[in-house]
Amino acid sequence: MKRIIVFALTLSIVYCSIQFTSATYNTINKSFNILLDEQFKALMNIDTIGEIKIQFDITTQITYFTSPECSTCKLYANENQITLYKCQSKNNCVKIREFDGLQLDGNYILSGDIIAIPMILDGTIFYLEEVYHIKQIVPLLQNPQAYLSQKIGLLMKSDGEDFKKMTISNIYTSLFDQGKIDKISYSLYYADSNYHLTFPGYDTKLQYQPFYDVVTGYHQLYETKTYLTSSVNLNFSDQQIVDSVILYIDPTFEDSMLVLNESIFEGFKKAREIMEYKENYYTFKILFEKDVNELKLGKRIFKKFLYYVHEDKYGQYIYSLTQLKPQKALRSGIQN
Numbered sequence: 001m002k003r004i005i006v007f008a009l010t011l012s013i014v015y016c017s018i019q020f021t022s023a024t025y026n027t028i029n030k031s032f033n034i035l036l037d038e039q040f041k042a043l044m045n046i047d048t049i050g051e052i053k054i055q056f057d058i059t060t061q062i063t064y065f066t067s068p069e070c071s072t073c074k075l076y077a078n079e080n081q082i083t084l085y086k087c088q089s090k091n092n093c094v095k096i097r098e099f100d101g102l103q104l105d106g107n108y109i110l111s112g113d114i115i116a117i118p119m120i121l122d123g124t125i126f127y128l129e130e131v132y133h134i135k136q137i138v139p140l141l142q143n144p145q146a147y148l149s150q151k152i153g154l155l156m157k158s159d160g161e162d163f164k165k166m167t168i169s170n171i172y173t174s175l176f177d178q179g180k181i182d183k184i185s186y187s188l189y190y191a192d193s194n195y196h197l198t199f200p201g202y203d204t205k206l207q208y209q210p211f212y213d214v215v216t217g218y219h220q221l222y223e224t225k226t227y228l229t230s231s232v233n234l235n236f237s238d239q240q241i242v243d244s245v246i247l248y249i250d251p252t253f254e255d256s257m258l259v260l261n262e263s264i265f266e267g268f269k270k271a272r273e274i275m276e277y278k279e280n281y282y283t284f285k286i287l288f289e290k291d292v293n294e295l296k297l298g299k300r301i302f303k304k305f306l307y308y309v310h311e312d313k314y315g316q317y318i319y320s321l322t323q324l325k326p327q328k329a330l331r332s333g334i335q336n
Helices: 003-013 172-176 300-303 328-334
Strands: 034-035 039-046 050-057 063-067 094-104 110-119 124-139 152-154 156-157 166-168 186-191 194-199 216-220 227-231 232-234 239-249 277-278 281-284 294-296 305-311 317-321
Touching: 034 039, 039 110, 039 328, 063 110, 094 124, 124 172, 156 317, 172 277, 194 232, 300 305
Parallel strands: 050 152, 063 124, 239 294
Antiparallel strands: 034 194, 039 050, 094 110, 110 124, 156 166, 186 194, 186 305, 216 227, 227 239, 232 239, 277 281, 305 317
16 A cells, blocks of 8 residues: 655645546446535425435544434533434435444444435435434533434444444445445545535546555544545655654644634733744744644635545555646646
């Protein structure tokens, strides 16, 4: 597996705006193309709810909706964000079985029913199966994160010790089992103020360099929340500054370049209060941690790279990046 030395580029990524076209594939199955906003939410139409923005998450396999029977859910959700889903047979919602004791992101214990929901995704009708219908939540922390009314998990991973053991989110298995897709994979990038999610596969017009594998394993957290991790080196100005850092990839993380508001300098009377002299130059008084062992990358990485999750020839899920084609080259390819 190749080591991704190109991560040194992430220290100097800048914003670029690129126009992309929809992916097309010469298969009998459909590719799904979903636009997600800055918060990684997509606009969807759900029976008994209507048109709402649903949170997607690449770090969990859990998909859930909130039942009107959940009185405790409202206590921990933002008042204007709680949205309830009624599972009704007249709307073809099917109750499968009950569940109890499911952990959600280390913040709550969930209980309720497991259901199957009819859904339209990118113009295709299918049943979203194995959905958790939440009827009660119990906080695990004194101050847990705000409860979200619904979420669709996108995680797919192989077990670190036995890669034949896989975790695959039910949105993929539902589409695959119902013949809507012929393989399980997805790709993701950010452009024009939206995340562009495609599954299966990726738009070949976006690629002009080989993919590099970026993962050696997954870090498990609270049983249901996972973070992609990889051991990489970071360079700055051709000099290695961090060795074997653990990489976390999360599209909801805002990792833009540092922007300072000039108001923070109000009250400072002299330059030496915020700057210091080192040998023959001045620098801001900033504390640099000597031992850096982890790095979290978010939106900036998806602006610059196409992220692709897929199976290798051994049946193991791998996580790869390739630099997006420059805007001029992409437009030339489209015209041809």
